Amino acid sequence: MSNIEEETVQIQRKGTWLTVRDDVKIVDCTIRDGGLVNDYHFSDDFVKAVYNTCVVSGVDYFEIGKIVSKTVMSPDEYGPWNFCEEEDIRRIVGDNNTDMKIAVMADIGRTFKEEIKPKSESVIDMIRVACYIHQIPAALEIIEDAHRKGYETTLNLMAISKVNDSDLDEVLEIVANSNVDIIYLVDSFGTFYSEQIRRLTQKYILLAEKNKKSVGIHAHNNQQLAYSNTIESMICGTSYLDATIAGLGRGAGNCPMELLFGFLRNPKFRILPLLDFIQKHIIPLRKELTWGYDIPFMITGQLNEHPRSAIGFNKNKRTDYSKLYNELTDAEE
Amino acid sequence: MSNIEEETVQIQRKGTWLTVRDDVKIVDCTIRDGGLVNDYHFSDDFVKAVYNTCVVSGVDYFEIGKIVSKTVMSPDEYGPWNFCEEEDIRRIVGDNNTDMKIAVMADIGRTFKEEIKPKSESVIDMIRVACYIHQIPAALEIIEDAHRKGYETTLNLMAISKVNDSDLDEVLEIVANSNVDIIYLVDSFGTFYSEQIRRLTQKYILLAEKNKKSVGIHAHNNQQLAYSNTIESMICGTSYLDATIAGLGRGAGNCPMELLFGFLRNPKFRILPLLDFIQKHIIPLRKELTWGYDIPFMITGQLNEHPRSAIGFNKNKRTDYSKLYNELTDAEE
Numbered sequence: 001m002s003n004i005e006e007e008t009v010q011i012q013r014k015g016t017w018l019t020v021r022d023d024v025k026i027v028d029c030t031i032r033d034g035g036l037v038n039d040y041h042f043s044d045d046f047v048k049a050v051y052n053t054c055v056v057s058g059v060d061y062f063e064i065g066k067i068v069s070k071t072v073m074s075p076d077e078y079g080p081w082n083f084c085e086e087e088d089i090r091r092i093v094g095d096n097n098t099d100m101k102i103a104v105m106a107d108i109g110r111t112f113k114e115e116i117k118p119k120s121e122s123v124i125d126m127i128r129v130a131c132y133i134h135q136i137p138a139a140l141e142i143i144e145d146a147h148r149k150g151y152e153t154t155l156n157l158m159a160i161s162k163v164n165d166s167d168l169d170e171v172l173e174i175v176a177n178s179n180v181d182i183i184y185l186v187d188s189f190g191t192f193y194s195e196q197i198r199r200l201t202q203k204y205i206l207l208a209e210k211n212k213k214s215v216g217i218h219a220h221n222n223q224q225l226a227y228s229n230t231i232e233s234m235i236c237g238t239s240y241l242d243a244t245i246a247g248l249g250r251g252a253g254n255c256p257m258e259l260l261f262g263f264l265r266n267p268k269f270r271i272l273p274l275l276d277f278i279q280k281h282i283i284p285l286r287k288e289l290t291w292g293y294d295i296p297f298m299i300t301g302q303l304n305e306h307p308r309s310a311i312g313f314n315k316n317k318r319t320d321y322s323k324l325y326n327e328l329t330d331a332e333e
Numbered sequence: 334m335s336n337i338e339e340e341t342v343q344i345q346r347k348g349t350w351l352t353v354r355d356d357v358k359i360v361d362c363t364i365r366d367g368g369l370v371n372d373y374h375f376s377d378d379f380v381k382a383v384y385n386t387c388v389v390s391g392v393d394y395f396e397i398g399k400i401v402s403k404t405v406m407s408p409d410e411y412g413p414w415n416f417c418e419e420e421d422i423r424r425i426v427g428d429n430n431t432d433m434k435i436a437v438m439a440d441i442g443r444t445f446k447e448e449i450k451p452k453s454e455s456v457i458d459m460i461r462v463a464c465y466i467h468q469i470p471a472a473l474e475i476i477e478d479a480h481r482k483g484y485e486t487t488l489n490l491m492a493i494s495k496v497n498d499s500d501l502d503e504v505l506e507i508v509a510n511s512n513v514d515i516i517y518l519v520d521s522f523g524t525f526y527s528e529q530i531r532r533l534t535q536k537y538i539l540l541a542e543k544n545k546k547s548v549g550i551h552a553h554n555n556q557q558l559a560y561s562n563t564i565e566s567m568i569c570g571t572s573y574l575d576a577t578i579a580g581l582g583r584g585a586g587n588c589p590m591e592l593l594f595g596f597l598r599n600p601k602f603r604i605l606p607l608l609d610f611i612q613k614h615i616i617p618l619r620k621e622l623t624w625g626y627d628i629p630f631m632i633t634g635q636l637n638e639h640p641r642s643a644i645g646f647n648k649n650k651r652t653d654y655s656k657l658y659n660e661l662t663d664a665e666e
Binding site for chain 1: 604
């Protein structure tokens with residue numbers, strides 16, 4: 001065993017497996033991430049069922065969709081949850097007289113801050129901004145505007161597995177000095193292993209805590225690690241955990257909420273309503289939509305690539321997996 | 334955050350994500366664990382295809398089935414890989430002139446040591462013995478006999494999630510003083526989280542290394558943690574990693590080998606033949622057999638129960654998941 005490096009890693013652990021951590025919040029992304037599978041064409045009944053299930057299950061935030069401007073994407077093509085107009089949200093949640101907060105996601109270049117009302121006129125509580133590293137200035141503009149209007153805000157920096165450490169450090173420093181409330185560690189391609197998640201979580205936590213912010217995690221299931229990485233990150237101090245019922249989401253999908261509930265010890269989280277929802281709504285949905293772990297998404301995850309080649313592979317009903325692998329690893333130099 | 338215990342965990346880590354660890358061995362259990370799904374009725378073509386794929390993929394051990402006596406289980410009911418007679422194995426592997434070794438599993442009460450030939454007369458290299466804690470004396474009898482006959486041996490202690498720490502310590506001490514070569518950490522019910530896997534691995538490694546033995550891991554995928562727990566255990570020093578192609582195995586199945594190959598950095602492991610095998614053999618097999626992560630198996634995993642209730646639930650085509658959950662958590666006192 002001469003070529004084995006032995007090294008000791010120190011993990012600053014928050015809580016044990018029986019500790020209730022009041023800082024932990026569950027963010028349901030079933031409609032928002034699931035909408036990427038069907039262009040947001042969920043029926044009102046389905047959205048209401050997710051909302052009601054989340055309320056009784058003890059979910060903290062319900063992300064109902066995106067706030068894209070109808071001037072850039074057409075309601076003829078995309079369902080209402082791509083736009084989340086106030087009256088559409090209220091049709092589902094009324095005045096939302098519950099303990100669960102309502103979140104929406106803003107898209108860089110497609111969400112216009114002029115179209116966002118002040119918080120006092122909206123049932124929305126939180127605006128989440130997902131962006132690539134070069135879009136940080138645009139993202140911060142939306143965040144500062146939303147912050148001034150009275151919303152909680154998150155910044156979800158995507159595709160960091162393609163970003164080098166010094167660029168990431170520089171961007172996180174800028175983000176940490178903004179008014180954003182929560183900084184999200186996002187594994188867009190489902191490519192990170194637990195060791196990388198621990199290292200990144202420590203980086204995010206250090207900076208966030210210095211600036212009185214919290215950290216969230218959004219994982220994808222390309223390598224069947226979404227749940228595992230979510231709890232590893234939580235153990236290292238992450239507070240906001242994104243999940244979707246049955247892992248519904250584009251490609252390999254997300255961290256399945258029913259798995260996450262098996263790990264959480266806070267009795268406010270109740271798994272039985274989730275199981276009923278899966279029986280009544282997910283079993284039929286699987287006949288219409290396809291999502292979840294599958295070999296093509298495993299390949300893009302292993303190779304740290306965007307899932308678009310896997311989506312195209314499946315759409316063309318291809319099964320020549322090793323050819324896909326070879327296509328993605330062709331030497332370019 | 335007053336109720337959060339902060340604690341530092343020290344992990345003795347072997348290698349980094351780019352280290353090649355020569356002690357790491359892959360054990361393919363596709364036929365042996367997969368045989369639990371179809372009572373070992375695999376065609377010779379299928380078994381040969383797994384064997385050939387494992388050889389070119391760099392797999393170290395190929396577990397071809399069980400060595401159950403035909404006096405206790407009937408060949409009318411079970412296929413040849415439940416019995417693994419010498420001529421059946423040789424029909425697939427010839428004299429096995431490859432770098433890959435052949436393993437079989439002995440069952441307590443169903444494998445008779447008198448029926449095991451000396452190693453010099455057999456193409457088998459390794460005899461693995463799976464047992465529950467109360468069967469340790471019977472297991473060690475087979476192991477010592479197999480050791481004397483010239484075989485490598487493993488002891489796979491099952492269902493330790495139901496065993497208390499002091500009993501486990503006592504049994505491990507006995508095992509560590511036997512002639513067994515490899516002690517397996519087995520998560521029979523797919524119930525362990527990474528923290529528990531790290532703690533158990535450290536316990537097994539400490540005892541094994543003191544006695545010049547190695548440690549192996551056999552995980553189940555009830556909570557989508559089979560792969561994650563396998564690599565966590567490996568990082569903490571485990572050398573023998575059980576996996577099956579596409580996770581084929583009873584219930585939620587096993588650690589998928591194609592995922593594991595994405596983590597291993599030793600160039601001897603080749604993923605492309607695995608992907609070809611999945612295309613040619615697993616896609617059609619999924620039309621005949623059902624295995625893999627599913628809500629009923631998640632429930633038994635979360636509740637630290639044998640999967641038999643989930644298997645019965647699926648066999649009866651039930652989908653009332655919350656009722657299953659309630660049945661398994663009924664208070665008994």
